[in-house]
Amino acid sequence: MTQARVSLSDSHVSAPVWQAVVSSEDRRFFTHHGVDANGVLRAVLSLGRHGGGSTITQQVVKNLVLSDSRTLSRKVAELALAMLLEAHAPKSHILELYLNHVYYGHGIVGVSQAAAAYFGKQPAQLSTSEAALLAGVLPAPESLSPFRDAQAARRVHAQVISSMVDSGCLHAEHAECIRRAGLPITLASIAQVPAAVGEQTCATPNRRQGAPYRAPFFVNEVLHQVPHLLGTRLQQGLRIYTTLDLPLQEQAEMLLAGYQCDDAEQAVLIAMQPANGAVSVLVGGRDFSQSSFNRATLSRRSPGSALKPVVFLAALASRLVTCSTEVRDEALIFRNDGRGWAAFSHQQLAREQEQAALRRHRTRLHGPLSPGDYCQHGLAGAQAGKDNRTGSQLASAVRLTDEVEYEPHNFNRQFRGAVTVGQALVHSLNIPAVWLANMVGVDAVVDMAQMLGITSPLPRTLALALGACEVTPLELATVYNTLAARGIRSQPFCVSRIEDATGNVLYSHKQARTRVVGSDACCSLGRMLRDAVQHGTGRAAGSGWPSEHAAGKTGTSDDYRDAWFAGFSPSLTCVVWVGRDDNMPLQGTGATLAAPLWARFMQRAHRAGTCMPPRTSRPHSCKF
Structure with missing residues (x-):
């Protein structure tokens, strides 16, 4: 692999960033046409269940277009789209798409967020050692992150350095110096520096949260909102002002x-x-x-x-009750008669069942009741003078099932009788x-x-x-x-104002x-x-x-x-x-x-x- 094969602007990303990624993720990136033949073979033999050593181009397609499902049809679509992308886009553009959309763990997407979250830098300022660490966490960013497991981070960091030597991006002498220096200084290691005796510190919550920045849940929510707030005005170098009370958050x-x-x-x-x-x-x-x-x-x-x-x-706003209005706390069954719910005590339902039994007995002896007869019995009797339903509708209402009954209970299964709304x-x-x-x-x-x-x-x-x-x-x-x-x-709201790098206000909460x-x-x-x-x-x-x-x-x-x-x-x-x-x-x-x-x-x-x-x-x- 030679640097002449790709031209990424140094103002946006340092050369070691893409070199580390290509060396560790897709060594043949500059020679294949979107698909690695060895990876295709693995995918076919496993019917897509074990992936296929996806190329950087395939990962771009998966991140931007396809889902993560492990099916043969999705894998075939991934291969076809990767080759189509390679036919219409230069390698440098594909590599930029990858770096801007790959996941670095902790809710961080893209190399700009990663550089800021891990090192407090811009991508163009990253050293070879820092670039190697970012590339190393990519296979399993949540578990390989130095914020989560420093030992695992050291291991993958060393592996990427070796890969960069093997691919010709790094001289062996320089690589040895990097290995001896160990992990680069990250915000994680800074957070673990003990405070002086008697000094108040915010390091404890940072270490315990294992996050690349303080207030991680809050910051992640802000990072999620900013693209929606700015739309096409999204850019680098933003200054984001939030509503966070950091001491109280921690x-x-x-x-x-x-x-x-x-x-x-x-x-x-x-x-x-x-x-x-x-x-x-x-x-x-x-x-x-x-x-x-x-x-x-x-x-x-x-x-x-x-x-x-x-x-x-809702009840107070209706003005039907006040705090001192008396209500009954007693066993009730709420029954839906087809027009709405009505509350009945167990005694009322027992009387209704007795009356329903009498009606069934009379029907057997004398034939069906006339509509007028229902006004003297059961549910119709309870609504006499205000119910204009027909006899057949009322008979249907009497034949209710458990599917239209609701019987709530208090937490302690006890009742207080008469209580106020406030009580x-x-x-x-x-x-x-x-x-x-x-x-x-x-x-x-x-x-x-x-x-x-x-x-x-x-x-x-x-x-x-x-x-x-x-x-x-x-x-x-x-x-x-x-x-x-x-x-x-x-x-x-979490974001109060957003400014660009020169101080121009791009967004202000109204x-x-x-x-x-x-x-x-x-x-x-x-x-x-x-x-x-x-x-x-x-x-x-x-x-x-x-x-x-x-x-x-x-x-x-x-x-x-x-x-x-x-x-x-x-x-x-x-x-x-x-x-x-x-x-x-x-x-x-x-x-x-x-x-x-x-x-x-x-x-x-x-x-x-x-x-x-x-x-x-x-x-x-x-x-x-």
Whole structure:
């Protein structure tokens, strides 16, 4: 291989970068026509199951056009497209496409991001040793990264150096000097330098997260958003200004990483500002090095009772109830008669069954009842004077099956009898929540959820009142952020401004605050959620810090698969989720797993002054 065969601009990438990649990934890149004959043979013999030693050209096609599926038909398409690309594009262009789209681990795509994330440099500034390390991690970037396994990184680094010697890109004497020097200095090794005695350091969360940069989940979300924000104006040398509160972010990272639980359990923490929707903290998992999947923005989970405030707000906004309205917490069965749901006690259903039996007995003796007869019996009798259905429709309504019945139960399988709407939320009673959802209508509950910030599809069933749906943690954080802002929704954002290398502003966040529900209803709900922290199911969230202004709600999904606490202080919203990626049950609830984490984070935020109540007084009617 000779350097004359390719011309990549030194202003964009140093020669060792492409030399290291070609030497280790595709030694015959400059002589083949897109396909390596040896690789084709392996693919055919294994029917595509074991890959085929793909050339750089094939990898470009796979990254940009095809999926990763291991099928013979996909492999054939890959080979054909690789040869077509070689026939129409110069080698230098193909190599640039590869370098700009290859994955370097930790959510990093392209050599520009890799150079910045691993070394804090531009691609044109990379040394031979640094280029060899980047090329070495490519076969398995998550596991070979120096942020994850320094020993494995040293091994592949040495292998690439040897490959560069074999291909003629590097003199043996120079290679020996590089080997003796060991791994190049990366941001990973810088992060591991111990701080002086008594010096506060941010190295601990960086090492524990195993990430190429601080606040990895937050930064990855920003890197995902920037191309969408800039579109065709995307370029190198950008200065990106974010909403990140780095000290608080790293406090949250350490808190979740040190969380004492089953190793398989994951956790998420999001903090936002009610005033404008700025995301201050975003931690998408306990250990970025083990999994860079951002559960905060991508994972949809059942919110359980953490969704109940949406139901209660819909009821308060309808003005059909107030916090002091009395409702019944008793065993109820909700039955759909074809026109909607109606609630029945077990005694009412027992009487209806007796009356239905009498009607069947009379039918056997005297023939079918006339439409007028139905007004004296069963379900029709319960709706006398307001039901204009025909006798056949009513008979059909009586013959209901279990498929149109819904019987909710409280968490402890006990009933409190007469309670107020406020007490029902404070103690997270399921039956009053379903009753309220039925009263205002499921459509009204769905509409309220969407206005508050949920964009995931929601089922239009009564079980929605108990969180029988799936939302992302960021969506739930947006809901509670809107509640904290007393009904004014702000779109969550992480990027505040983007400038080019000369300081020209390419993007500036435009704040859009929309009132989606009345402040009176939100203030009433806020008082109930404050009582839930002080006296109800969320008491663990108020432990250990001045929480008199805190409001929030626990959530536990069916079979203990998800544990939540979502809440807010006057100036900070926070949502914590605990669960498992395999959806297996947890050994606890939102009150025992998520709420204590929430309290410890809010305690740290309070010490930093982040969630302190504002100095200006609020109207007494809206104090929470």
